Amino acid sequence: MDFELSQEEQIFIDTLSSLLEKELMPIAKDIDSNKVTTYDLFKKLGKHGFLGLLNSEKYGGANLTMKLAVLAAEQIGKNDPSLATAVLYLLDTAWSYIVEKYGKEEVVEEIIPKMARGEAFVGICSTEPTGGSDVASIRSVALKKGDNYVISGEKIYISGVKEILENDGGLVTLVKTDIEKGRRGISAIFVPLKHVKNFEYSKIENMGRMGVSTSILKFNNTEVNLRYLLGEENKxxxxxxxxxxxxxxxxxxxxxxxxxxxxxxxxxxxxxxxxxxxxxxxxxxxxxxxxxxxxxxxxxxxxxxxxxxxxxxxxxxxxxxxxxxxxxxxxxxxxxxxxxxxxxxxxxxxxxxxxxxxxxxxxxxxxxxxxxxxxxxxxxxxxxxxxxxxxxxxxxxxxx
Ligand SMILES: Cc1cc2nc3c(=O)[nH]c(=O)nc-3n(C[C@H](O)[C@H](O)[C@H](O)COP(=O)(O)OP(=O)(O)OC[C@H]3O[C@@H](n4cnc5c(N)ncnc54)[C@H](O)[C@@H]3O)c2cc1C
CATH class of the missing domain: 1.20.140.10 (Butyryl-CoA Dehydrogenase, subunit A, domain 3)
Incomplete structure (x- = not known):
């Protein structure tokens, strides 16, 4: 295992670190007291090439290693210890990687470049009121109707809903496409929240990481085009x-x-x-x-x-x-x-x-x-x- 960074990697981390010291550290307390939004800083990260670290350059990503993504996460946590900015960064980095790996080409082209510029946020929508740990027992369902999936069900504690609606992006949403089965009946559908209808959301007040929203999200026959299915059904x-x-x-x-x-x-x-x-x-x-x-x-x-x-x-x-x-x-x-x-x-x-x-x-x-x-x-x-x-x-x- 090599702890040395190449010259390019060192420059990447030094540049990020000085950007964060200048732009994030001084406003961390203001983010916590909701005087400024975390998302504005997040957009700056995108503008300077610090988002989409695990995504391909073809889609505007940086195509870096997990080693670099980890060093970046440390720096972001260090400069905003309330972790609000880190939440946006880490969810976006991980779930955008999944969208690129399993999404259809047209969906990846639609989402990833915008995300890498900081204009869209990508999160995860799994937890339900009946429990989060036992993912295989989720109850939300998606039924096929023509060119769409029709999603119904309730999700809770979902990070970034407000940020998506105010900007753009979506959620990797877990739904049952075969209700008879446990984990082998779950599909992942990317829901581009700003561009679909028939859902309600309400904000949950948390004790911490105030700069990022957490919400309840109710899908009431929300129609999402079939192309947003990630990978294969039931996987x-x-x-x-x-x-x-x-x-x-x-x-x-x-x-x-x-x-x-x-x-x-x-x-x-x-x-x-x-x-x-x-x-x-x-x-x-x-x-x-x-x-x-x-x-x-x-x-x-x-x-x-x-x-x-x-x-x-x-x-x-x-x-x-x-x-x-x-x-x-x-x-x-x-x-x-x-x-x-x-x-x-x-x-x-x-x-x-x-x-x-x-x-x-x-x-x-x-x-x-x-x-x-x-x-x-x-x-x-x-x-x-x-x-x-x-x-x-x-x-x-x-x-x-
Ligand atoms: C601030 C915040 C943001 C979040 N953001 C998201 C998000 O963006 N998207 C999303 O999908 N979810 C999100 N979550 C939800 C999170 O993923 C869940 O809280 C987590 O998966 C646990 O689910 P639960 O809260 O329903 O607890 P439960 O699953 O009900 O568990 C309750 C307790 O029982 C314990 N337990 C459960 N099963 C076992 C077992 N077999 N053996 C021993 N102990 C067990 C657990 O460890 C826990 O202590 C967020 C949560 C928080 C707090």
Whole structure:
């Protein structure tokens, strides 16, 4: 495994990093308090070639490795630790990749160039009010009628609906096309939300990542042209799992970026804050948790880099999807939890100041909690995936 970046890769990351320091870091608190929208910054990322990192150049993408996409996710998390910007970036990167891989040429041409310019957002629409973890049990259905699928059903906690309606784009939507079957009856249909009728949406108020919307979405016989089916009918579950594997690596990297920025802030604070005549950084009660958390942060970062390395190897057919799935789940299991621990510890170092909005630490805690509790898959589901890969499917705690 090579940690060196080529000159081109280094320039890419340095350019992104200085753009984010100049344009994102100063407005991160304003994004959290809804004074400015995240999407404006997202458009700038598109304008400067930092979207569609996993998409082909043919469609306006950057055709980069997962290694680079991970480094970019870290930088975005670092500069907006509320994670709102990272949410848009990582969903868009992962699900656009799936749209290009499985979408019909005309759909890919319609969506991906716009997305890469930041004019359209691509997200995932899987979770339903009856549950998110058990994807095979979704109830939304799509029936064929002439040239269209007619979709009905209710989805919930869907990120980016407002952003799509105000700009453009769509959602990789999981529906049953064979209701008799579980995961083998699911299809993935790209729903270009702005261009279809007969749906309702309402916003859900979350505790964190305020700059990006989360919604309930009700499809009431929503007609979507057949060309928007991704890949083959009844194989959508497997495309979705590939999307989640991709997204989870970027989630983990974003969490590490946010945690690192808060830890660095904590380090400068403890060097300056004096109590009992000494900087609090001199006390072992502060130093030892710092040493532990920093060590675990680096260990977690290395795990994510290895996962990205394996993902890139998988694309060259040099390792299996199953190996990458396991590593992606391990990264997603560890990074958000560690992020919660790091940010909570730094809040304590800051004393009362840590509890204020001004410090900008609590917005990171609220943001990272979304990934700790379960956006892109809960910790228990990550554990089930890891043990499934280690022990075999026959040890799954439920019937498939
Ligand atoms: C901020 C936010 C944004 C989101 N954005 C999106 C989005 O854009 N698109 C989308 O489709 N979804 C989205 N989600 C939903 C997310 O994918 C789901 O929350 C997640 O899949 C878990 O589903 P659930 O919340 O219904 O929990 P449930 O599936 O009901 O699980 C509840 C609890 O039971 C545990 N559990 C379930 N099964 C088992 C088991 N077999 N063994 C042990 N424990 C188990 C879970 O780990 C969890 O702790 C978002 C969620 C959040 C919080």
């Amino acid at each position: 959508g579950f497997y495309y979705a799992m590939e999307g989640f594997v991709t997204a989870r690596i970027l989630v983990a990297a974003s969490c590490i970026g946010a945690a690192e920025s808060i830890l660095n802030y904590g380090i400068s604070y403890i060097k300056n804050r004096v109590a009992f005549g000494m900087p609090i950084a001199k006390y072992e009660g502060i130093q030892f948790p710092l040493a532990d958390l920093y060590s675990r942060l680096e260990a977690s970062r290395l795990l994510i880099y290895k996962t990205a390395y394996l993902y890139d190897k998988m694309k060259e057919n040099k390792t299996s999807m199953s190996e990458v799935t396991k590593y992606s789940a391990m990264s997603k299991l560890i990074a958000p939890q560690l992020g919660v621990e790091i940010i909570s510890e730094v809040m304590k170092w800051l004393g009362a100041y840590g509890y204020t909005k001004e410090a900008g630490v609590e917005m990171a805690l609220r943001g990272i909690y979304s990934y700790y509790i379960g956006a892109e898959g809960t910790p228990n589901i990550m554990r089930i995936i890891i043990t499934r890969e280690l022990l075999g499917r026959e040890y799954l705690p439920y019937k498939e």
